[in-house]
Amino acid sequence: MVRLLDVCKVYENGTPALSGINLKIDDGEFVFLVGSSASGKSTIVKILTSEVRMSSGRGMVNGYNLNRIKRSKVPELRRTIGVVFQDFRLIDKKTIYENVAFAMRAVGSSPRMIKKRVPYVLQLVGLDHKMNVYPNELSGGERQRVAVARAIVNNPTMIIADEPTGNLDPKMSVEIMSLLEKINELGTTVLVVTHEKELVNMFSKRVIAIDSGRIISDRTGGYYQNDRIGGLHRNETL
Amino acid sequence: MKLYNITYFLREGVTSIFSHRLMSIAAMSVIMACLLLMGSFSLVVANIENLLGDIEKKNQIVAYVDENWEYEAGNLGVYVQETEEVPEEVTEETEEISEEVTEETQEEVTEEILEEISEEISAGEVDANRDETQLINALEERIGKEILKIQGVDECTVTTKTQALEEFRKDFGEEGEILNGIEERNPLRHRFTITLKDIENTQSVADELKKIDGIAKVTARNDIAEKMMEVSDVTTLVCTVLILILVLVSVFIISNTVNITMFNRREEIAIMKMIGATNSFVRIPFIVEGVLIGLAGATFALLLQWAIYDYVIVEALSTLAFISSVPFGELVWDIVKMFYGVSALVGGLGSVITLRKFLKV
Structure with missing residues (x-):
């Protein structure tokens, strides 16, 4: 569950990133957050994960008040969110199994739980046969699936995927998106930040468009059906 | 955890x-x-x-005992006199025995007499050693204790003038014979060698030593200490x-x-x-x-x-x-x-x- 009310963010160097963002995402939703570069998408993700603090406004994520959360409680908030990055962010010196198990260890799971859960999750993403290989021995799509496995292994309430298909070919991108859709069907809220219009149009989901730090559109269905929204033309890549 | x-x-x-x-x-x-x-x-x-x-x-301090003080100090003087008399007694006894021996013919000298001589001479040496010990005890009792009371003194050792002469003789090595005959008029003094806890106290200890009755002279290398x-x-x-x-x-x-x-x-x-x-x-x-x-x-x-x-x-x-x-x-x-x-x-x-x-x- 996400609630942002009148959220503004101005970075320390004076750069304005967000102004007056109002956003409501309920549990179990699948939402695309789209926008051009420097539109403020990444700042929203950073605010939701409490990586940066908002300059003004109010916010709530999975029951944690973003205005009042203490530094010591931030890890707890992050455990309710699984994050998938464009560049996978896997630890190259650990095997696939260890990369996923590492996320469970970080939250204090017992070795017995880890042994039981990790193979199951790797099976869900179709990589149970590559448990003992290292990330650099996998294709981009496979690495992203490992990242998804790591994001879901602790049963988070919400998955935030920040440009998850940015480094993947179209076929792999669809695969990853289908995987996220499957996870969503199991009850997890999914927020996908992307600028790939074909992909967004392929899945008939809620799409929130952002431009220059403001939400310019929030509707269900393909965002690119209009010729021009928020200064963008139909065939432009956001 | x-x-x-x-x-x-x-x-x-x-x-x-x-x-x-x-x-x-x-x-x-x-x-x-x-x-x-x-x-x-x-x-x-x-x-x-x-x-x-x-x-x-x-870096030690040496305190020399006053010669006159020995005689004025009663018992201590007696000890010294006895110490000086012992060799004389031994000599006299030895001379008497020698005379007895010369009176008799060389053939009549028996092993028994020789044994008797050596026993008597040893007895004289034992007496001399005992007196020396008594002298050391007296010096330690009367002066040594006072020295140890001074703050900063770690230990002190006494050397009688007889011991000092022996050391002196040893220093001469083979030529030590030139000191023969000096024993009776030994010019050396009894002395105390004082070791300090801290070199810093050299001057103060030296000053205190001079105040002790019976100490005639104190030598301390203050320059080295400094x-x-x-x-x-x-x-x-x-x-x-x-x-x-x-x-x-x-x-x-x-x-x-x-x-x-x-x-x-x-x-x-x-x-x-x-x-x-x-x-x-x-x-x-x-x-x-x-x-x-x-x-x-x-x-x-x-x-x-x-x-x-x-x-x-x-x-x-x-x-x-x-x-x-x-x-x-x-x-x-x-x-x-x-x-x-x-x-x-x-x-x-x-x-x-x-x-x-x-x-x-």
Whole structure:
């Protein structure tokens, strides 16, 4: 569950990133957050994960008040969110199994739980046969699936995927998106930040468009059906 | 903390050392080099202190007993007279026995008589020794006790004028015969040799000694004492300043080395933080790694230090006859404590301090 009310963010160097963002995402939703570069998408993700603090406004994520959360409680908030990055962010010196198990260890799971859960999750993403290989021995799509496995292994309430298909070919991108859709069907809220219009149009989901730090559109269905929204033309890549 | 977490942290720390071999070796080498410098310096300081201690011990005060006081002091005078009479008695008895012997014919000298002579002579020597002991006891009782009461005196030993003459004779070696016949009019005095607890007290102890009844003259090398104190003060100051500078340089170098290690692993730290790891979960394996690297560096440094000290410093000092070096065995525990303490602290603290900026994610 996400609630942002009148959220503004101005970075320390004076750069304005967000102004007056109002956003409501309920549990179990699948939402695309789209926008051009420097539109403020990444700042929203950073605010939701409490990586940066908002300059003004109010916010709530999975029951944690973003205005009042203490530094010591931030890890707890992050455990309710699984994050998938464009560049996978896997630890190259650990095997696939260890990369996923590492996320469970970080939250204090017992070795017995880890042994039981990790193979199951790797099976869900179709990589149970590559448990003992290292990330650099996998294709981009496979690495992203490992990242998804790591994001879901602790049963988070919400998955935030920040440009998850940015480094993947179209076929792999669809695969990853289908995987996220499957996870969503199991009850997890999914927020996908992307600028790939074909992909967004392929899945008939809620799409929130952002431009220059403001939400310019929030509707269900393909965002690119209009010729021009928020200064963008139909065939432009956001 | 749960057992499986401890196992995990230890395993992660050890694995990480081998995963980042080059950086681990670099950090270990830096710690080792710094410890070697600190250790070498401490050993030099220990040797200087040892040398100063030796010289300090040799810097003694000598107090001479007044000749007249002996006779005025009743009992003490009797002791001295008895001591002087003993050889005469022995001589007289020996002469009488000799006369008896000459009166008889050479053939009539029996083994029994010879035995009798030797027994009587030995008895005379025993008497002389007993009197000497009584004299020493009297000197110690009347003057020695007063000396020991003075603040700053560590110990005092008495030498009678007879003993002094013997020492004098020994100093002459083979030519000691020239002192024959001087015994009856021994010009030497009874004396007390005083060792100080601290060389600093030389002047005050000398002044107090002069006040004691029966002490005629006191000789103390104040100039040496003062020079020694100056040398000692300067050495301590220079050593303290140099060790402090060395510690600061070590911390700076180690913190930079750790910083480079962390920079190489910032991505890993950021991932840990994003998946909800607490600061301590991220920190502990790095601390374990830092401490282990530190301890390994300390072990190598200790072995090298040992070798350098035994085969270089001790060998070099042995060429200087007047300087005795302190054996490594005597200093090894201090070195072990310093090496392992400093390395673990610097390794662990270096990791904690440097990690702080990487944890702000």
